[in-house]
Every structure is written in C-alpha cells, then in structure tokens.
Amino acid sequence: MKRYLYLWHRWLGIVTCVFMALWFVSGMVMLYVGYPKLTPREHLAHLPALSAQGCCVSLGEALAVADPQPARIRLSSVAGQALYLFDYASGKALAVDATSGQRIAPTTRERALASAGQYDPHAPMTYRDAVQEDLWSHSRALDAHRPLHRVQLSDTDGTLLYISGQTGEVVRDASASERGWNLIGAWLHWLYPLRGIGLDGLWSNLVIYLSLAASVMALLGAVVGVMRWRFSRPYRSGSRSPYKGWARWHHVGGLLFGALAITWIFSGLMSMNPWRLFSSAQPLDTSAYQGGPLNAAAFPLSVPQALARFADQGFTARELEWRLIGGAGYVVGQDGAGRTRVLSMHDGQVLQRLPRAVLEQAAQAIGPAMQVQQLEAYDFYYYARAEQSMLGHLEKRLPVLRVRFDDPAQTWLHLDLYTGEVLGQLDQPRRASRWLFALLHSWDWLPLLTRRPLWDGWMIVLSLGGLVLSVSGVVMGWRRLRR
Structure with a gap:
C-alpha cells in the first residue's frame, strides 16, 4: 500500500507541480494587480457632467424605439452625446440618442475613436481593430457588447481601451502595466493561455480536473511526508528526514506548508463551481x-x-x-x-x-x-x-x-x-462557497483584511512556502523523467 501511495504522489506531482508553481507565482502577482477591468469609479471619472441644454427626448419616446422590457435604463454620455442605454436580461445592450430619439447603429471605427476621445481628450490615439475576444477581454460581463473595438492611447499609462460594438461605451481599460503584470498574473493563474487556441469549450473542465489532480497529489504528499518523518528517533544520518538536497526541501516544505497548499488548491477548485455544487436548484425570484x-x-x-x-x-x-x-x-x-x-x-x-x-x-x-x-x-x-x-x-x-x-x-x-x-x-450553496472558496483561497477574514500589511505578509509567506514545495517537486520530477 505504501508503494502505491508513493507512486501516485510521484506521478501526479510530475503532471501537476508545474501548474502549482505557476499558480503560486501568479497568485502573488494577483495580490496587487488584478485582471484588467473598468471599475465604476473609473467609468464615472471619465464622463462629463450631464447637461439639460438640448436634452432630452422623454423616457417614453426612448422606450418606444428600444426593445421592450429592459432590465436597466441609464442616461450617460458616449462619444460626446447623451444616450439612453438599455440592458436586457437576455444579455443584450442597445442605445438610443437622447437628443434625436433615434436608435444608435452598431459602433463604427469613427464612433469608437470619438468615444475614446471622450475618455481622454488629450491623448493621441490609434484605432487598432475590432475583436470578439482577446487576452484582456475573457469576461462574460462583456458578452452584450461584442464585438469590441480596440483603441490604443498614447498616454503615460499606455492605455488600451475596449469600446462596445453595440452602444459605443468604453467598457474596459487596460494599462500597459496591467497587461504586463497579468502575463504572469491572472492571465496565467486562470490558465487563459488555453483559451483562444481551440480549447475554449474544454477550458473549464481542464482547470477543474487539473485542480482535482493537484488536490489529490498534495493530500497524498502530506500522508507520505508524515510517514517518512522520524518523530521518535532520527535516521542514522542524524536527520529526521531520510532525504537530501531538493528532496529534503520538498519533504520539510511539505510538512510546513502542505496543509495550506492543500487548502489553496482545493479552494481554487471550488472557485470553478465544479459540477455546479454552488448553484441552487431553486434560486429565489427577486x-x-x-x-x-x-x-x-x-x-x-x-x-x-x-x-x-x-x-x-x-x-x-x-x-x-x-x-x-x-x-x-x-x-x-x-x-x-x-x-x-x-x-x-x-x-x-x-x-x-x-x-x-x-x-x-x-x-x-x-x-x-x-x-x-x-x-x-x-x-x-x-x-x-x-x-x-x-x-x-x-x-x-x-x-x-x-x-x-x-x-x-x-x-x-x-x-x-x-x-x-x-x-x-x-443562498445556502453560495454561503458554502464563501467558506470553501473565498475564505480558504484568499483569506477573506476580517481580522486579517482590516490589519494590512498583516494580511499581505501572511499571504506572501505562505505563497513562498508553497512555491518552494512545488518548485522542488518540479526539479525532482524532471530528474525522474530524465532517468
């Protein structure tokens, strides 16, 4: 039985330790640089004040030319114009000109540039192209706005703007710094390199089963690590671990950080809502x-x-x-x-x-x-x-x-x-997710969150411990394969 524990741990580790090392490195980056998004505050900060002069057709007139039963209605400024913006439960978005009462056609290159000009009137800009999805727009929240027009600003941040193909709004901004850090941050952490290469339909299951394999591997490693540690009397070398070199780093690192590694990998698995564990069978109709x-x-x-x-x-x-x-x-x-x-x-x-x-x-x-x-x-x-x-x-x-x-x-x-x-x-499933994902994965615990940099130190030290554990596993796996 012991032999099978060792073999399963070894070969699962050879498959998953590379991903674990990537997850720990990218996780530390994500503590400080998130996946690009346009926050509500950024959105509002780049809007001009609404003016009553020459505005607006009545809400009834705007509703008459829009599709029926919108879930949300806003009045905002887009490309220098006041627009009624309609969002629908089906995931559709459309716009109506608040001055003329006419429905806005899909966004053109010129309108995308005008919208970018409202976002930053002083920065030179270059229209790049229109895309359905790219590295920085893997988000279901953007589905209603596809295709997305990309406009590059020559500002100090090197901002890349994404313009809605339906309403003309700026719906995402990504600075050069965000894009650079995300290549080793969220983009890597969520295995987004697997998207856009024909694996989009398999991406979710790949992440789920890789995480599941890594969880089993780490759990087996914890069992093996305890079995191989001499608690009562040391080995003939005087050490309580039978290993040397990288294997010893792996053994001791596993004993110190193995439990936390298990919780992190398992909670990462929970973040994917595997097999719809956290989806209610009877969601409340609000x-x-x-x-x-x-x-x-x-x-x-x-x-x-x-x-x-x-x-x-x-x-x-x-x-x-x-x-x-x-x-x-x-x-x-x-x-x-x-x-x-x-x-x-x-x-x-x-x-x-x-x-x-x-x-x-x-x-x-x-x-x-x-x-x-x-x-x-x-x-x-x-x-x-x-x-x-x-x-x-x-x-x-x-x-x-x-x-x-x-x-x-x-x-x-x-x-x-x-x-x-x-x-x-x-609901009950989402509250379970709060425990099994948010608490275990990012330590969303108020005594830590409200005492930064205590939370930062805790996350970084544990991440470094997990990194030592996974990198040593990669080295040992590589040596085993070379033999």
Whole structure:
C-alpha cells in the first residue's frame, strides 16, 4: 500500500507541480494587480457632467424605439452625446440618442475613436481593430457588447481601451502595466493561455480536473511526508528526514506548508463551481422587488427637471439610472466620485439614502422574510475588498439591509440603502462557497483584511512556502523523467 501511495504522489506531482508553481507565482502577482477591468469609479471619472441644454427626448419616446422590457435604463454620455442605454436580461445592450430619439447603429471605427476621445481628450490615439475576444477581454460581463473595438492611447499609462460594438461605451481599460503584470498574473493563474487556441469549450473542465489532480497529489504528499518523518528517533544520518538536497526541501516544505497548499488548491477548485455544487436548484425570484416592468408612467419628471433637482442640492450628475422599487419610481444620480443621490418620483425630493421602510416593503413582495437586519459594520458575509481583487470593484457601502427569506434555499439579500439596488443573493450553496472558496483561497477574514500589511505578509509567506514545495517537486520530477 505504501508503494502505491508513493507512486501516485510521484506521478501526479510530475503532471501537476508545474501548474502549482505557476499558480503560486501568479497568485502573488494577483495580490496587487488584478485582471484588467473598468471599475465604476473609473467609468464615472471619465464622463462629463450631464447637461439639460438640448436634452432630452422623454423616457417614453426612448422606450418606444428600444426593445421592450429592459432590465436597466441609464442616461450617460458616449462619444460626446447623451444616450439612453438599455440592458436586457437576455444579455443584450442597445442605445438610443437622447437628443434625436433615434436608435444608435452598431459602433463604427469613427464612433469608437470619438468615444475614446471622450475618455481622454488629450491623448493621441490609434484605432487598432475590432475583436470578439482577446487576452484582456475573457469576461462574460462583456458578452452584450461584442464585438469590441480596440483603441490604443498614447498616454503615460499606455492605455488600451475596449469600446462596445453595440452602444459605443468604453467598457474596459487596460494599462500597459496591467497587461504586463497579468502575463504572469491572472492571465496565467486562470490558465487563459488555453483559451483562444481551440480549447475554449474544454477550458473549464481542464482547470477543474487539473485542480482535482493537484488536490489529490498534495493530500497524498502530506500522508507520505508524515510517514517518512522520524518523530521518535532520527535516521542514522542524524536527520529526521531520510532525504537530501531538493528532496529534503520538498519533504520539510511539505510538512510546513502542505496543509495550506492543500487548502489553496482545493479552494481554487471550488472557485470553478465544479459540477455546479454552488448553484441552487431553486434560486429565489427577486423580480417582484421591482414591482413591475420599467415604464415611462412611473417617472413623470423629465431629464431636465431631474438634473435641476439634483443641481439645487449642489449635486452634479454624470449618469442617471431609472429604478423601480416596489412599484415606485426613483432616479439615481451618480457624480464623478461615485457618490449617489436618489430623486423620488412621488414627491420630487432628493435623498441621500432611501428610507428603510421602502426597501423592506418592496422585499416583502418577494416572499416571506424571516428577518430584516441593518448592518452598520462589515461581517463575514458582507465586506469590502481591495479594488484590484476579483470583486473589489463592487461598491459595498454601509449601512446595508440584510433580508433573510424562508425559501427552500434560505436566501439572504443585501439591499443598498443608497440606491435601492439588490447587491447580491446569498443562498445556502453560495454561503458554502464563501467558506470553501473565498475564505480558504484568499483569506477573506476580517481580522486579517482590516490589519494590512498583516494580511499581505501572511499571504506572501505562505505563497513562498508553497512555491518552494512545488518548485522542488518540479526539479525532482524532471530528474525522474530524465532517468
């Protein structure tokens, strides 16, 4: 039996240790440089203030030329024009000119350059091409905007912009520094080199089964390592390990860092939601929270009136969003710093935060609520991360409402008091993912996250230990194959 443990560990290690070494190196890069994305703050910072002069056709006119039943409606500036932007549950996006009321055609080269010019009016630029997908646009969030036009800016950051082929918006920016670090960061960590070479359909399963093989290999290694360590009396050499050279580094490194290596590889496997372990069989339907489809009747105030109300409060809006909460209409304004104000269509008041009772009443339409709690501080399930992390760009403001429902999946909703937005669903499978992925993989634990650089030191030391473990395994595997 011992022999089979050694053999399985050895040959699985020869296959997977190279990937483990790559994962540890790229993971350390990802602590500080994330995969390129356009964060909401970056998006707003590059928009001009909305002007009521010459704007706009009514929301009803814009809806008449758009497709029916949009999931989201915004007013923003694209390529120097005010546009109504419509997003749909099907994953489609389209735009309507807010001045003429005409539907915007798919983006042309000239419009892409104009959009890039709004993003940075001072930088020389070069139109590159239009692509469906490339190294820095492997993201399902961009599917509604494909094809993507690429425009290279000659600014100090060497920024590459991705322009929506449907609406003309800038939907992603990637600086030269981000692109360079990501070649040994997220792009490598997620094995994106396997995409774009005809393996896209197999990519997910390749990552899952490589991670599974590495998890088994590391677990077997931990068992073998303990078996080979002399706890009571040393070997004749005086050492408690029978190995020398790289093998000794591997043995001792495995005893020190093996358990953490196992948790990291296993939690990386969990990040892929293998075999849909974290997908609920009965997800909670939250459509009733809105209280009906978005339609013009719920928003009697025009765009100029809404902008004037915001301006009266000293608030300069760069983007507007129309939102229904429990059947009542609200217009959410955002400024260049990401701050928000809410204009109630009921009484025309501009609010910094929505009344808690409004959100509670809207949530009751979804189903029976077990408990409603207002969080004044972050906890294990609701917390903010650094912007470069995978979901760090998502706004996690306080206070926030947590509503627990008595549905089969025991779902929790987090409701943003500043905008009324449903920030996310946490049912039982997703809460399990919080433990098995986020906690074990990136140590999303508040006592560490709130005490940086303690968290940084913890992650780097453990990563270096895992790197020693995997590199020594690569060396021994190479020597074995050469024999």
